[in-house]
Amino acid sequence: MSGDGLFDVSGRVVVVTGARGGIGGAVARGLQSRGATVIGVDVEVFDAGSLTEALVLDVTDAPAVERFSLRLGKTYGRVDGLVNVAGIGGSHPAETFPLDRWQQVLDTNLTGSFRMARSLAPLFGAGSSIVNVASTYALRAPYVLPSSAYAAAKAGITGLTRALASEWGPRGIRVTAIAPGHILTAMTQDRLQRPDYLEPVLARTPLRRIGEPEDLVGPVVFLLSPASNFVTGEVLVVDGGWIIA
Numbered sequence: 402m403s404g405d406g407l408f409d410v411s412g413r414v415v416v417v418t419g420a421r422g423g424i425g426g427a428v429a430r431g432l433q434s435r436g437a438t439v440i441g442v443d444v445e446v447f448d449a450g451s452l453t454e455a456l457v458l459d460v461t462d463a464p465a466v467e468r469f470s471l472r473l474g475k476t477y478g479r480v481d482g483l484v485n486v487a488g489i490g491g492s493h494p495a496e497t498f499p500l501d502r503w504q505q506v507l508d509t510n511l512t513g514s515f516r517m518a519r520s521l522a523p524l525f526g527a528g529s530s531i532v533n534v535a536s537t538y539a540l541r542a543p544y545v546l547p548s549s550a551y552a553a554a555k556a557g558i559t560g561l562t563r564a565l566a567s568e569w570g571p572r573g574i575r576v577t578a579i580a581p582g583h584i585l586t587a588m589t590q591d592r593l594q595r596p597d598y599l600e601p602v603l604a605r606t607p608l609r610r611i612g613e614p615e616d617l618v619g620p621v622v623f624l625l626s627p628a629s630n631f632v633t634g635e636v637l638v639v640d641g642g643w644i645i646a
């Protein structure tokens with residue numbers, strides 16, 4: 402934390418979805434260790450560890466998300482930060498992409514982020530900050546593995562981010578997104594072990610490495626803290642430079 406509080410997130414009440422996962426877990430722990438009160442949620446049961454709370458919540462379950470918002474209101478009275486990390490993938494050629502999986506990918510990644518933001522909206526106030534997790538595949542075509550639903554959902558998140566930033570900006574609420582590149586987690590470990598996938602990625606990444614979940618902590622701290630007070634609607638790419646090459 403800097404001496405002048407520029408990157409200070411202490412005392413902020415922050416909800417992190419997908420907190421059992423690689424990126425969500427690292428971000429939740431990173432915020433908590435910097436003094437935030439972190440309520441981590443995930444569709445799967447997980448251990449709270451250092452977090453203030455660890456709750457089961459399915460971001461595709463609208464009534465459950467509404468109940469969660471009411472509970473947050475009663476317990477904390479406000480929410481200063483929401484980090485929408487929960488997400489799933491799915492790779493199929495477009496011609497044979499199962500439509501039920503397409504709906505699930507959209508419902509979890511895109512509508513799940515909207516559902517969370519909308520339900521928690523009464524708890525946000527001036528200074529609150531929402532960070533959505535998009536992907537470099539929102540901004541560049543996925544290659545090697547065909548991933549039309551994922552690319553569409555993540556591109557949708559960048560549009561949703563701009564729309565909410567515009568709607569809620571006058572209330573002092575900021576809405577931004579991060580677009581991670583290739584980060585080693587349960588979601589990606591299989592493909593990142595395949596040389597035909599990994600080698601072209603590394604060759605095209607100026608920093609010549611795959612990301613760790615912890616690489617996302619600093620960007621999220623920045624976007625939740627006063628350091629980014631005049632930043633909204635933006636998508637911050639965190640990918641070791643893959644996208645520029």
Ligand SMILES: NC(=O)c1ccc[n+]([C@@H]2O[C@H](COP(=O)([O-])OP(=O)(O)OC[C@H]3O[C@@H](n4cnc5c(N)ncnc54)[C@H](O)[C@@H]3O)[C@@H](O)[C@H]2O)c1
Nearest residue numbers: 419421422423424444459460487488536581583584586588
């Ligand atoms: N790993 C990467 O390279 C990468 C790159 C770009 C974007 N992302 C995005 O980052 C986010 C986190 O991915 P990760 O790599 O840490 O994967 P992960 O699988 O480790 O974590 C995802 C978490 O989301 C949870 N989740 C899934 N559906 C849910 C639901 N309906 N409600 C609540 N929680 C749910 C899972 O249980 C899991 O804990 C995802 O949105 C993913 O699309 C990841």
